Amino acid sequence: xxxxxxxxxxxxxxxxxxxxxxxxxxxxxxxxxxxxxxxxxxxxxxxxxxxxxxxxxxxxxxxxxxxxxxxxxxxxxxxxxxxxxxxxxxxxxxxxxxxxxxxxxxxxxxxxxxxxxxxxxxxxxxxxxxxxxxxxxxxxxxxxxxxxxxxxxxxxxxxxxxxxxxxxxxxxxxxxxxxxxxxxxxxxxxxxxxxxxxxxxxxxxxxxxxxxxxxxxxxxxxxxxxxxxxxxxxxxxxxxxxxxxxxxxxxxxxxxxxxxxxxxxxxxxxxxxxxxxxxxxxxxxxxxxxxxxxxxx
Amino acid sequence: xxxxxxxxxxxxxxxxxxxxxxxxxxxxxxxxxxxxxxxxxxxxxxxxxxxxxxxxxxxxxxxxxxxxxxxxxxxxxxxxxxxxxxxxxxxxxxxxxxxxxxxxxxxxxxxxxxxxxxxxxxxxxxxxxxxxxxxxxxxxxxxxxxxxxxxxxxxxxxxxxxxxxxxxxxxxxxxxxxxxxxxxxxxxxxxxxxxxxxxxxxxxxxxxxxxxxxxxxxxxxxxxxxxxxxxxxxxxxxxxxxxxxxxxxxxxxxxxxxxxxxxxxxxxxxxxxxxxxxxxxxxxxxxxxxxxxxxxxxxxxxxxxxxxxxxxxxxxxxxxxxxxxxxxxxxxxxxxxxxxxxxxxxxxxxxxxxxxxxxxxxxxxxxxxxxxxxxxxxxxxxxxxxxxxxxxxxxxxxxxxxxxxxxxxxxxxxxxxxxxxxxxxxxxxxxxxxxxxxxxxxxxxxxxxxxxxxxxxxxxxxxxxxxxxxxxxxxxxxxxxxxxxxxxxxxxxxxxxxxxxxxxxxxxxxxxxxxxxxxxxxxxxxxxxxxxxxxxxxxxxxxxxxxxxxxxxxxxxxxxxxxxxxxxxxxxxxxxxxxxxxxxxxxxxxxxxxxxxxxxxxxxxxxxxxxxxxxxxxxxxxxxxxxxxxxxxxxxxxxxxxxxxxxxx
Numbered sequence: 001x002x003x004x005x006x007x008x009x010x011x012x013x014x015x016x017x018x019x020x021x022x023x024x025x026x027x028x029x030x031x032x033x034x035x036x037x038x039x040x041x042x043x044x045x046x047x048x049x050x051x052x053x054x055x056x057x058x059x060x061x062x063x064x065x066x067x068x069x070x071x072x073x074x075x076x077x078x079x080x081x082x083x084x085x086x087x088x089x090x091x092x093x094x095x096x097x098x099x100x101x102x103x104x105x106x107x108x109x110x111x112x113x114x115x116x117x118x119x120x121x122x123x124x125x126x127x128x129x130x131x132x133x134x135x136x137x138x139x140x141x142x143x144x145x146x147x148x149x150x151x152x153x154x155x156x157x158x159x160x161x162x163x164x165x166x167x168x169x170x171x172x173x174x175x176x177x178x179x180x181x182x183x184x185x186x187x188x189x190x191x192x193x194x195x196x197x198x199x200x201x202x203x204x205x206x207x208x209x210x211x212x213x214x215x216x217x218x219x220x221x222x223x224x225x226x227x228x229x230x231x232x233x234x235x236x237x238x239x240x241x242x243x244x245x246x247x248x249x250x251x252x253x254x255x256x257x258x259x260x261x262x263x264x265x266x267x268x269x270x271x272x273x274x275x276x277x278x279x280x281x282x283x284x285x286x287x288x289x290x291x292x293x294x295x296x297x
Numbered sequence: 298x299x300x301x302x303x304x305x306x307x308x309x310x311x312x313x314x315x316x317x318x319x320x321x322x323x324x325x326x327x328x329x330x331x332x333x334x335x336x337x338x339x340x341x342x343x344x345x346x347x348x349x350x351x352x353x354x355x356x357x358x359x360x361x362x363x364x365x366x367x368x369x370x371x372x373x374x375x376x377x378x379x380x381x382x383x384x385x386x387x388x389x390x391x392x393x394x395x396x397x398x399x400x401x402x403x404x405x406x407x408x409x410x411x412x413x414x415x416x417x418x419x420x421x422x423x424x425x426x427x428x429x430x431x432x433x434x435x436x437x438x439x440x441x442x443x444x445x446x447x448x449x450x451x452x453x454x455x456x457x458x459x460x461x462x463x464x465x466x467x468x469x470x471x472x473x474x475x476x477x478x479x480x481x482x483x484x485x486x487x488x489x490x491x492x493x494x495x496x497x498x499x500x501x502x503x504x505x506x507x508x509x510x511x512x513x514x515x516x517x518x519x520x521x522x523x524x525x526x527x528x529x530x531x532x533x534x535x536x537x538x539x540x541x542x543x544x545x546x547x548x549x550x551x552x553x554x555x556x557x558x559x560x561x562x563x564x565x566x567x568x569x570x571x572x573x574x575x576x577x578x579x580x581x582x583x584x585x586x587x588x589x590x591x592x593x594x595x596x597x598x599x600x601x602x603x604x605x606x607x608x609x610x611x612x613x614x615x616x617x618x619x620x621x622x623x624x625x626x627x628x629x630x631x632x633x634x635x636x637x638x639x640x641x642x643x644x645x646x647x648x649x650x651x652x653x654x655x656x657x658x659x660x661x662x663x664x665x666x667x668x669x670x671x672x673x674x675x676x677x678x679x680x681x682x683x684x685x686x687x688x689x690x691x692x693x694x695x696x697x698x699x700x701x702x703x704x705x706x707x708x709x710x711x712x713x714x715x716x717x718x719x720x721x722x723x724x725x726x727x728x729x730x731x732x733x734x735x736x737x738x739x740x741x742x743x744x745x746x747x748x749x750x751x752x753x754x755x756x757x758x759x760x761x762x763x764x765x766x767x768x769x770x771x772x773x774x775x776x777x778x779x780x781x782x783x784x785x786x787x788x789x790x791x792x793x794x795x796x797x798x799x800x801x802x803x804x805x806x807x808x809x810x811x812x813x814x815x816x817x818x819x820x821x822x823x824x825x826x827x828x829x830x831x832x833x834x835x836x837x838x839x840x841x842x843x844x845x846x847x848x849x850x851x852x853x854x855x856x857x858x859x860x861x862x863x864x865x866x867x868x869x870x871x872x873x874x875x876x877x878x879x880x881x882x883x884x885x886x887x888x889x890x891x892x893x894x895x896x897x898x899x900x901x902x903x904x905x906x907x908x909x910x911x912x913x914x915x916x917x918x919x920x921x922x923x924x925x926x927x928x929x930x931x932x933x934x935x936x937x938x939x940x941x942x943x944x945x946x
Contacts, residue, residue, distance in 0.1 A: 052831035054838070058741050060662045060669075064827050065820030072816040073683075076808075090808065093801040094696050098683060098808065100720075104727060105682055112735035112851065115659075116839035120851020123735075127728035128859035131721050138720040142702055142713060151699045204838050208826045274863070288713070292705055 005079065005089045012078045016219040017041035019255050020188075026259025041218060045211045053207035059113040066110035067209045071216040077102040078223050082154045082230070084247040085240030091154040096141050099153065103179070103220065104130065107213065111201035122200030125270075129178060129185070129197070132277035136175045139284035143168055144231055146291045157230040164290030169232045171283030173257070176224040178277055180217065183262040185273055225254040300350040300367055303339035304421065307332045307379075311414040318407030322395065325406045326386055332410070333383035336417055340372040340379065344781035349788070351423075359430070361484050364423040369788030370551065371420040373626050373781065374544045377633040378420065380767075381537045382413035384637065384760035385529040391756035392644055393445070393527050401445040405527070408445075412438035412533065419541055425474035425484040432470065436463040436509075439538055443526040455521035458896075462518035466508025466542075473501035477553075488552045499555045502546060503563070510542025512600055513570040516593045517896040520577075523589035524653065528644020531585060535592045536637035540629055543599050547625075550607060551789040560611055561711050564604025568715045570597030571722035576864040579729045579857045580891045583653050584643045587733055588636065591679060594722055595632040599625050601715050602694045605701060608708045610790055617700035619786055619793040624693025626785045627778065631686040631771060635678040638764040642672035645757055646737060649750040655733065655853040660742040664750040667758050669738040674765040676730035678772075681723045684809035684816075686771035691723065692805065725860065732856045741847040773810040776803040854889065867894055 021038035028035020037043075055063065077099045082088040088095070108123035143164060144156040178185040181198035188199060202213050229250030235243045268276060298306070310332030318325040343350055349368040356363050367375065386409060395402040415435035422428050440463070444456035476498055478484045489495060504515075511519040519539070523531045550559070574593030581587040602625030609618020645668045646661065647653055662669035678685040698719070701712035742748045752758075771778060779798035787794030837845050861868065870891045877885040892898070917928075 050830070052833070053827045055827075055832050055834050056837040057834045058660065058739075058837060060739065061824060062662075062673075064824050068819035068823040069816045072812065072819045076812050076815075090804070092804040093799075094692055094699075094805070095801075097692050097695050097699075098688075098805065101681065101683055101688055101723075102812075104724065106727075108731045109735055109739075112731070113739045114837040114839065115740035115845060115847065115850045116837050116842075117849050117851050118839055120856060123731065124851065124856045124859060127724070127731055131724040131728065131860060134720045134724040135717050138717050142699065142716060145699050145703055146705065149703045151696060151703075203840060207830055207832075208823060212823060274859075285717075292702075292709065 008079065008083070008086070008089050009075060011083075012075065012219060012222065013215070016222045017045060017215060019221050019225065019251075020218050022252070022255045023259040023262065026256050027263050030260065030263035041214065045215055048206075048211035048214070049208050051207040053209065056114040056116075056204055058115045059204075063110050063113045064209050066107045067205065067212040067216065070105055070107045071212050071219075073102040073105040074216045074219050074223065078219060080153055081223055081226055082157055083226070084230070084235070084243040086244075088154055091152055094151050096145070096151060096153045096156060100134075100137055100141065103223075104134065106130070107201065110205075114204045116204060118200050119203055122197050122203075125197040126201060129273060129277060132274060132281060133175050133178050136171060136277065136281040136284045139281060139288050140168060140172050140175070140231070143284060143288035143291045146288060157227065158236065163294050164287035165232055167283050167287035167290065169228065171280050171287060172224075172228045172231060173254070174276065174280030174283065176221075176228060176254070177258065177261065178273075178280065179224060180221045180258075182258055184265045184268040184276065187267045221255075221258075222251070225251045228254055298338075300339040300342055301352055301365075303335045304350075304365075304367070304417075307335035307339060307417065308414060310335060311410045311417075314410035315407045315414070318405075318410055319403035322390070322403075322406070325410070326390060329386040329406070329410050329413070330383050333379040333386070333413060336375055336382075336413075337379035339367065340375040343367050343372040344369065344376070344784050359426055361424050361426045363427070364485055365421045366423040366487075367421050369781075369785040370548055371544070373629060373785045374540060375417060375420050376781075377540060377630055378413060378416045378537055381533050381633055381637050382409075382416075384641075384764060385409065385533050388532075388641055388644070388757050388760045389527075389529045391754050392529055392648060398446070401447075405442065405445050405530075408438055408441045409530075409533075412442060412538075416537065416541055420544065423486045425478050425486055428486070429467075429470060429474055433467060435538075435541065436460075436467065439463070439534060442530040443522050443534070445527055445530065446525075449525070451521075452525045455518075455525040459518045459522040462508055462515075466505045466515075469501050469505030469508070470545075473498055473505055473549075476501070486552065490552065490554055492554065496554045496556045496559075498553060499550065499559050502549045502553075503559075503566075506542040506545030506549075507566075508542070509539060510546065510596050511539050511593055512566055512596045513573045513593055514895040514899075516570070516574070516590075516596075517893060517900060519593060520581075520586045520589040520893060523592070523640075524583055524585040528585070528640050528647060531588070531644070532637040532640035535589060535640060536633040539592060539596060540633060543596065543603075543629065546600075547603060547789065550603065555607060555611075557611060560604050560606075560608035560708070562604075563600050563607055564711045564715050567597045567600025567602075567604050568718040570594065570600065572597075572718050572725070573864075573867060575722050575725040575729060576860070577868070577891070577893070579725055579732065580854075580861045580864075580868060580870075582655055582853050584646065584655055584658075584733060584737060585640070585653050587655075587729060588639050588643060591726065591729065592632075592636060594726060595628070595636065595679075597722070598691065598694065598719065599628055599632070601719060602628065602697070604715070605694070605697045605712065606790070608701070608711060609697075612706070612708060614790075614792050615701070615704070616793075617697045617704075618790075619697075619795065620693050620700065621697030622786050622789060622793070623782050624690045624695075624697060626782050627686075627693060627771075627775075628690035630778075631678070631690045631768070634764050634767050634771075635675045635685075635687060638675040638761055638768065639672065639679060641757065641761045641764070642668055642675060645753040645761070646750075648753055648757070650746040652744070652746055655736045657744045658737045658742070658747045659740045659847065659850065660738070660747060661750050662738045665738075665752045667752055668761070669734075671758075671761045671765050672738065673734055674768060676734045678768045680727040680730050682727070684769075684772045684813040686768045686775075688809075689772060689775045689802075689805065691719070695719065728857075728860055732853055736851075736853045736856065740850050741845075743847050743850070769813070773806055773813060775806045861891075869894055869898060 079089040080095045080099045111119040111123035186197040310328045314325045314328035352365040354363045418431040507515045578587045578590035602621045605621030606618040609615040678687040681687040681691045698712045698716040702709045776798040868891050873888040
């Protein structure tokens with residue numbers, strides 16, 4: 001079992017940095033550029049891992065430990081996500097709650113260590129918007145739970161989807177964009193401090209801690225994409241290999257979708273972000289109501 | 298020794314501590330510790346064994362027979378009283394010593410033991426009349442502890458507000474116990490689930506005990522009392538004393554029939570308190586007020602659990618009610634542990650710097666690494682994050698709510714918003730405690746007081762370490778607490794007894810253990826990797842600031858700005874703004890204060906109106922005999938007119 005878990009972890013760790021690469025390639029393609037190679041993040045991570053670090057004079061050792069803890073939390077959450085026919089590394093009643101709470105562990109704390117106003121601003125935005133996205137995530141999970149009568153991810157993500165699937169997909173996709181600091185909520189490319197959430201929080205990180213943060217972020221993106229795909233696609237009755245293929249294709253489609261959204265939409269003004277998140281919440285809530293009142297038992 | 302003997306021993310030790318407290322420090326501390334330890338030992342056999350301890354005598358007190366009972370429900374609360382009672386007594390030795398507070402240190406020790414004794418009595422007394430007596434004594438002990446530093450007008454005001462609110466609640470309890478005794482024909486208490494016509498009394502219970510429990514909108518006394526009391530007193534008031542209110546609600550909703558709507562009302566109040574309590578906490582600048590409002594949130598979480606249980610009991614004993622109730626009982630312990638830990642931490646900051654305002658602190662981790670680390674443990678626990686205890690109890694409550702929603706019946710209308718609001722409250726708690734921990738302990742010191750801070754000594758650190766260890770232990774081994782929790786659930790509602798711990802709970806415990814170990818190892822490993830790669834220290838880069846100064850840091854107000862803005866409609870903050878004007882601006886300022894909406898916008902104006910009205914009426918009573926005779930004549934004339942024109946049937 002330990003070997004299987006390690007193998008699964010390796011799969012997550014190795015595949016995750018592919019997603020930002022694909023997104024960037026799609027963006028470049030839409031803009032008519034050649035763009036960075038798909039494997040760019042791997043190169044970046046390898047380079048950062050070798051670099052030395054500049055630390056602010058103000059920070060405590062927790063500044064370095066926090067990215068590691070957050071990475072472990074995301075990796076732990078990933079272990080709870082069933083991967084199509086492979087199932088999850090560990091599945092128990094109520095594991096969905098553990099997953100959501102592990103994802104909530106964030107590094108906002110570390111951002112306030114440096115005494116920088118930009119990073120403080122980023123942290124404040126991160127924790128505030130988390131309130132709304134948490135509500136949306138819970139509505140989505142409740143909706144899945146009502147559809148399947150279960151509180152275990154393994155059962156919640158497997159079966160035929162109900163009538164509210166489109167709503168759920170739209171809601172979860174918006175949450176995915178918000179939680180992974182994507183346009184229209186945040187811009188992962190900008191270096192205008194005033195407009196950022198996540199990038200502003202990590203301004204003063206460098207070297208291996210920054211690598212850990214970037215890798216953790218890519219794993220979180222993969223996790224959300226997987227959950228979205230499995231929640232929406234009905235895979236019952238397919239052969240295990242076919243399920244794996246469908247899930248893989250689904251994740252790919254979601255990733256391309258993120259790239260397209262990013263190319264075609266501008267980032268929203270910050271005043272609009274809460275409204276957009278509220279919309280995501282309402283979408284999930286309506287899917288919950290549909291699942292409850294109209295769905296299959 | 299039987300629980301009865303131990304309880305007697307505990308009472309004797311505490312009485313001795315009350316007697317010795319004002320004069321002799323060490324013997325009083327020793328007796329308090331013995332007493333609380335005996336109390337803990339008395340509760341354990343009841344929690345881990347199958348039988349309650351009951352003592353009925355023919356001895357009359359105030360014309361009523363003395364009747365004591367320690368069952369699962371009261372034993373859960375007794376454990377909390379004992380643990381925090383002991384920890385706080387140790388903490389106070391360094392925090393409130395006679396060398397600094399010659400006038401109040403001794404008094405404080407005596408009242409402390411008295412408070413612990415009275416809370417213990419509240420838990421075991423099983424007669425309405427005696428309950429009222431010990432309840433009143435408990436409230437008074439709280440008052441004298443809050444006002445230990447009675448030279449400060451702030452403290453006196455907070456104490457008075459506490460006393461007034463407490464007595465408003467006691468009024469409700471007088472009505473409740475009186476009506477109960479009249480209907481049941483006896484002051485003796487006990488299960489009367491099938492009694493006719495008792496159900497409406499639940500509203501009196503909810504009000505009377507709610508004033509002590511401090512859910513929204515009965516929380517008015519909490520923020521100022523907890524902020525102005527000495528920190529060890531804040532810890533026991535917030536961690537334990539308000540739980541006595543919860544105990545009352547739990548106890549009598551278990552013993553008496555409740556109205557059909559009770560479950561909905563309780564769950565609604567709980568969800569409201571959870572969200573609004575933590576939203577108010579987020580905007581506070583005073584560290585201890587923030588913690589006090591966070592208690593309002595946690596009482597809300599407890600009520601969500603209890604409301605779920607009430608709904609389930611009313612709808613055919615559905616099993617999800619048991620989960621919610623188990624989560625509630627576990628959260629009673631958890632909140633007591635981490636909230637006391639946090640108040641001890643705040644006390645240690647106050648002790649070292651003399652400041653409670655977060656905007657005057659910062660960077661304390663350098664001078665107070667232990668306090669910073671222990672406060673961080675408390676902050677993670679209170680935010681309900683894995684792998685600590687706060688997550689376990691919230692996990693239980695969520696499971697209950699999710700199961701309730703999955704049944705697709707009418708009460709899912711209550712469970713669904715409650716689950717979502719609980720999630721939002723959790724995220725807001727994370728925001729609040731990111732702010733509290735980071736603004737106080739991280740970054741650069743904002744004032745000289747923060748620069749000159751010093752770490753607290755072992756007497757203060759020891760209790761904090763013990764509480765933090767308990768938080769971690771419950772987080773990684775929750776299954777070991779299943780027996781007592783299940784016992785309490787069974788005492789509340791007998792069909793819900795369950796012996797073996799559910800498998801998911803054991804799995805969750807081991808997952809949390811593994812996560813905690815892996816996270817710690819990863820942190821250390823990354824730190825070493827940074828060391829190996831080479832690290833140099835420099836100014837915060839911050840996109841190229843040449844000379845950052847402490848006042849450039851993000852403040853507590855700005856951190857709370859975004860989420861606080863969403864609750865503008867209830868905060869109604871007071872703002873004072875003077876913009877810089879002209880080419881050479883003179884002075885500019887911007888002040889913002891978030892008053893307690895219920896107290897200052899609702900209760901204070903209505904109290905003012907009543908006072909004005911009474912002043913008007915008092916004009917009639919001026920002592921002039923002629924006018925009084927005129928009143929008599931006018932009255933007689935009025936009666937005459939009534940008789941003359943009135944028709945009789």
